Amino acid sequence: MAIQGSCSDQFSAVGEAFSDSLRSGADVGASVAIFLDGEPVVDLWGGYADSERTRPWQRDTITNVWSTTKTMTALCALVLADRGELDLSAPVAKYWPGFGTGAKDRIEIRHLLSHTAGLPDWDQPMTLDDLCDWGKATALLARQSPRWEPGTASGYHRFTHGFLIGEVIRRVCRQSIGTFFADQIAAPLDADFHIGLTAEDDHRVSDVIPPPGPAPAANPRVAIPVSGYVTAKETWSAKWRRAEIPAASGYGNARSVAAVQSLLTSEGQTSRARLLSEATCRAVFDEQSHGTDLVLGIPLRFGVGYALNAGDAPVSTTNPHTCYWGGRGGSLVVNDFDSRMTIAYVMNQMTHLGLTDPRGHKLLQAAYKALTR
Template sequence: MSIEIQGHVQPGFEPIAEAFKNAFADRPQMGASLHIVRGGETVADLWGGVADARDGRLWEKDTPTTIFSCTKGLVSILAARLVEEGRLDYQAPVAQYWPAFAAAGKENVTVGEALSHQAGLSAPRADLSEDDIVDWDRVVSVLAAQEPLWTLGTGYQYHALTHGWVAGEIVRRVTGKSVGTYFRELIAAPLGVDAWIGLPDEHAERPAHIRVSQPLQDLWAEEAKKPAPNWPYKAMTLGHALPVDLVSETGGFNAARIRTAEIPGAGGIASAEAMATMWSAVVAPTRGVRLLNNATIANATRAQSQGKPVFGGDPPYSRWGYGFQLDSEARRYLGDACFGHDGAGGQVGFADPTRQIGFGFVTNWMMGPDDQRATEIISALRSIV
């Protein structure tokens, strides 16, 4: 099956178009889009495939999809902006802003430690349900009361979903606004982009329908066989709230109820153009907006967590700043100065402050660790710039 690729690239960027086209090989149910902004100007805007294989709806230029953990990168921009404005301090205890968080020995956990996956809350000890995770107050109260899963100060473990509630509650405590509202007011509305943390009802029919490749299903099926407590597995399911793949045919992040809720560890919804535009605005004036200054970026992207996590896992390992995913063997960007966040199944958004680039790749065909789609596109971009 031949996939027709729509859009354009500027002269000299043709290798990116080729890499994007190659991403569809032998994936007839895949849809995706790619957008790259350099110096505030679009240099690549491509899309193709199907947004919903159930009815054949085609992927359009502005098709949004769930961006999974890329959402953490966007929430980290919010936190960094509050630090820049002097309203938040990475070195201050979380409990200074959120007193209940001091429970169970967490009184000295700093904002920076929470953002860099060192808070000991990578999974809930309690089994949460879908009803729980669409109830903001319920989830943050559970996490505030919880005893850490490991001795604090001894390492980090990726907070796959819980990161968003912890960071989002810090944002809410400082601003008095929900994380989705603050995101809209600070980023999405000024830039005029299709991006949400908590999808409004009027856009309910727009997101792509997501499907999971068999290798990724098999990977999680093997993980499920490990003895309890399997905290990395529970970090994805939260108990009984989500399928471990994060979606089923009609459930998880394919369900309207989940998309509507503010789940800032994984529930952001955006188009590729929105993703690239937002990351561009972090490092360069874009549509009249600059989100962070250079000093803030330098501070927020200092490595805080790296190497083997507390509960193990195979290398390569990611590196983390204050919520931002940094360039590493696990996620290569364009160089050491780049930062952003990737997301389950293949999503990638990042900024390059040196070259003033914003990058966004989104897809509804979820793949596992062998996924090279965005990696090959980034490699093509690297060869050009």
């Protein structure tokens, strides 16, 4: 199936790489978008919205992007910080008084955003029903003790990240994070991204397709294992779609991910709105940790809300001022401040490769070649 959308001549190599991925079968249905100086220069989609390959992926098709949702959650916190309503260096307990128990009084907001808070998992097994119960999920975290000294190392907060930051946001602005994101970020940018999906949007959803083959063996460098909790098939349920699980249950496509994240690479100003100051955008580069992540077992350098460019990182570019993150299965967003470029890749066919998925990396490489033309 031919790809659809628009692509500037400069970035034709991105279109070719995207077409190759669909033609080869590496992708079933997918989208890629690039914003340069806050304006779209690539907006492509193609393939199929279902594993049976009967429904074409349309312009408005959306899918669960898993942990790429975390970049949206981080932006919510940055917007509040920019308004002076949230101090990134303040103790979490300043906004969430019950959180300060269990040796957590020294955990700061920036620790939540950088996966260095020592709370990568719950101390008890959690079900999908538990994850959909905001009060229970956050109350349990408030009672826990950190698993390592906060601020000393990163340990990927796979699901807890969104509940921790989301509860702070809820207490600051008296809105759920899904509502805050929709009103304060998605609406001003006219971006089709959702943390908590309404039934009216169900017909547009392309359910994620589980990765083929067995999962790889556990990484021996993982010091602190955490639970996965949710299978790909469980995300096909209305329960998952309706829930606000702001570390993992966001729905969008490459266009909407890039439209929102390009706020950073356009210094907080787009043609539609100014939501951040340049100084707050640059705050993401305040390094919080750099080393082997205790949960993922891979080298990561974390700033505030994003992983940062580094030679030993799974995503590395020639431009130093680059931040990124991706989602389980392969979705990816990269913000390059030096070239003022944001690139996003969103797909339905999952793999086991995560941040090292070659599909997103090939698109990224093609984009950088285009910049040097």
